[in-house]
Amino acid sequence: MLATLVEGKLSDAPSVKSYPQVTPVEESETLTIPIGISNRHVHLAQSELEKLFGTGYELKKLKDLSQPGQYACQECVTLCGPKGVIEHVRVLGPVRPDTQVEILQSDTFKLGVPGVVRLSGDLNETPGVTLCGPKGSVQLQQGVIVAQRHIHMLPEEAQAIGVTDGESVSIKFNGTRGGVLNNVVIRATNQAGLECHIDTEEANALGIKPGTTIGILKNKTNN
Known part of the structure; x- marks a missing residue:
């Protein structure tokens, strides 16, 4: 950013610093x-899907995505972190072995969770968050990433x-x-x-x- 934002207000402009030229x-x-281009979304394991939407629940396809077999679902969930919530987060299908939440870097500040950049599926030592659905909630111990x-x-x-x-x-x-x-x-x-x-x-x-x-x-x- 060209100016620093402090508690909703622009701080005093910092002094201009000279940087070495970047080699192209x-x-x-x-x-x-x-x-x-991906927005924030969630991949659910079957166990978490049923806790959020009910026993025996199956995802409802909204539209196919570019990768073979992948699709956006009608279902959305709410992400609840220590500092805030983000509603209407799209679920992508099909179900996976492990639940994974992919958020934006700016979302980490709103939720109050660390921003850990990882490839999909690399979930060890990542932060958790609470998922809320129409039938219940799930407290994840890990699985929240900013996608590499x-x-x-x-x-x-x-x-x-x-x-x-x-x-x-x-x-x-x-x-x-x-x-x-x-x-x-x-x-x-x-x-x-x-x-x-x-x-x-x-x-x-x-x-x-x-x-x-x-x-x-x-x-x-x-x-």
Whole structure:
């Protein structure tokens, strides 16, 4: 931010500091792929689903998502943290082995939980939160993450562009507020649709809108 916000008011402007020039990312090739923008959402295990919505409850599909077999559900839950609540958080299906809550960095301040950046499924030593549904509530001991930005692709697509599963790359967007985002993890699996996933805060920072494309930067040192 250009100014510091303190208790709802702008603080005195800090003195201007001179920073060394940032070395731009060197690239030999830019590979263009579609981008998907995610808001906060919840993946539920069957046990938590039934505690929140009732015994034997099954998720109701609202619409399919870009990744094969994934879909948004009609159901929403409320997140309750030590400092506040966030209502109408969408549930995504299908059910998973472990419940996972993906929030935005700004949500961590509203809820009062640490912001732990992780890939989906990496839930050890992450904070918990209380989920509230129409039939009950669940106190999670872990499972709340800020999603690490990542790119889904098939193994053959990864091989074709010279990257491997788990490797970090950079992405570039050339819009008016465009720029480069580093530490984007490749997720190469046999059931994947080619797409880069970032959250709404990252998209807003670069002026990226749904349906646009970004470029993967291949560093010269990796060739």
